[in-house]
Amino acid sequence: MRPCDPPPPSYAFGYHTPPVSGNAINGLGEAGRSRARVVFHASDGRPLPWKALDDFFSLINPWGVLRHVLANTWQLRRSDGPVAPERRPVDDPAATSAEIKALARELGAGLVGVTPVTEDATYEGRDPGLRTAICLALPMDRGEMRFAPQPRAAAEVMRTYRRAARVAVRLAERIRAMGWPARAYGNPNCTDILMIPLAIRAGIGELGKHGSMICREYGSNFRLAAVLTDLPLAADRPVDIGVQDVCAVCRRCVDDCPPRAIFEEKQLVRGERKWYVDFDKCIPYFVKTVGCSICIEVCPWSEPGRGPALSDLLLEKRGTSA
């Protein structure tokens, strides 16, 4: 897929006095382990270093995108709520895990994974107070996402977030009805947790060169939501589908990124070497195009039907060369 008529990376908006670099806030180059800090997008009233740009982004969104944000905000009012007084006992966390995953799929989730909530998957100063994350992935409509970076793709992104949050809200309600606390997280109420580290540990997929996740089933063409709970569940393991082998040599996202924001090599970020996208270059273009999404759509893994075959081939090749 080629990007749909991408505008040049020049901007008719800017700061007289730019905020502190988003890369510094994100901990680029930091050798010590530390928790993530909020830099952009937070709906809980915390001061954001890049707030002016965030507000500008909200206000230049087309109505066709904003209406999904409003609908999502409305449905996420039920993200938390009262818990049934009678608690259903759990003797077999593995069986309960299978039951919850089946329920999540029945409610509309494409992929479901379970992982403990660890401190490095929560923002600095935040403690969600629940110990297990149920990660949910829902695919986006590839026919609509082919229009990235045009606003039509942004509408599909928000539509998918809306569907994902609906699944999370309903799943959380069902768990609370079992007598266990549960809270749904989706866009735009995801202010405590980092979805990607949780989803990677829950076995949904791997981190790609473009800083987004890649999974076997949908490539990068999906969105995440989560339910945090204290319901005892068996955790999943991270998966190796061959993404690191491909990203080490593939340059599609690097070459197709108009502002050249994607690093070719893994970077040291808060004590961990991983794929990273230059915030200060990416976000202005993201704002200009109200959501961009070029990198996730040009990714070879996002081509429908390619992921399983590519993964099988890579793992087989690795097996024969080992």
Next chain:
Amino acid sequence: MRTLDSRGGQTLGRDLRLLGRMALMVVGYWTVGSRLRRAYRRCQARGEVLWLDEGGTTRHRDQPLAR
């Protein structure tokens, strides 16, 4: 399975407060937002920069957010 969140009463106040905030968002989008979008389109057309941290515009330059 009936969920507990379908109970009324205490949730009504919460829902009304949220509806109020959302109404403010919509009003802001169509008032402040309309003015901002017009100003932004004007800057785009003239090759100027809409400064986010204070009023006024100047000549267009590439990568205005770069430090």
